[in-house]
Amino acid sequence: MGFAGFGERLVDFYDGLEADNSKPYWTDHRAVYEEHVRAPMVALLAELEPEFGPGKIFRPYRDVRFSPDKTPYKTHCGATVGGYYVQAGADGIMIAGGYYHMAGDQISRYRVAVDEQRRGEDLRRRLDAIGGAELTRAGDLLATRPRGVDPGHPRLELLRHRSLYAWRRCPGEELMLSPKLVDEVAGTWRTITPLIEWLTDHVGPTEQPRR
Template sequence: MFTGFGDAAVDFYEGLEADNSKAYWQDHRHLYDDHVRAPMQALLLALEPEFGEGRIFRPYRDVRFSKDKVPYKTQCGATAGAHYVQVSADGIMVAAGYYAMVPGQVARYRAAVDDERHGPELERLVAALHDDGFAIGGDRLKTRPRGTDPDHPRLDLLRHRALYAHTAWEPSEELHTPAVAERVAAAWRRMDPLAEWMNAHVGVTLDDAAESSRRRR
């Protein structure tokens, strides 16, 4: 049963930010296991009936092709379908949408944005989320896709190579209570129309999955 994140969750990540080393990790691993990972697993189980099975990301960074060799992530992130939640020294962050897309997905996304029925629908969804205080993120071009009319009515959306909505809450006593589960669920529900639009018009094919796997190698 989810009862909230542990009292040491924020302190653990503040310490990891200050000393991102194997020695710190080994000395404080019990805090991660008991105050971060176990509560995150309980949170996902509590949300599973409505949002589907969740998965917690590994705490170790993949530094093989990165100039930044810091070994550990300074947040615990998890997904349930197109939904995301993380806990860190900054508190809780939740999101929904597509954080990264391979070329085939980008092509389908832009075709849907260009469509005179589906594109305006997305435009309305994004505007409504923004009005409700959600931030809109996603990697995007600085200019415009090749061949795109500079006066396209949805040029800003066409620049995106990924698209998601997100919001966050600073650490508070609520972080350590069961109320976190309903707050996360309420945010995910509000972002669901965006996730559903992306699933319907972009989705993930077998080729997309294979390309994504190649990129992670």
């Protein structure tokens, strides 16, 4: 079956989870999650797959090993297709794309590319076009400039990035519960594609071994 929208009980499910983020709540409402959250996300990814490729839904369990927040469950459902991302929760839909995290070797390649006039200005132009499409540029930034970088570097702000992505939020339930969400996600991902292509060409995946 095609994507018909997320289930109408999604908002109540996540509102309840925010109020009671516990295993008993999750166990009691697992069927709601499967029917109103996960199954629609599977259907959404299936609709997008012919153009963007197969997707992966993130596990609903939080990694609390190094976090002071020990609540066990995420209060949204997120999925990724390569560098693209979509998320559904009580506050609506978030659509994004880029590199949310870069390992050390990726950051090094990114800075080399940004420092170079041709590649760095190409990235700036792509980001300007994305900003004109009402998407927000974001990422983890160094508090100061990278070591050895001239404080007058014309692309200093870009060089400070340790991750780089663009995103937009679609608040409310109307779009989230509608089959029109497929076109909204696809259109936003197409707008972000030039950024992902730049990152793929000049940064690429990490070559560092996984821990």
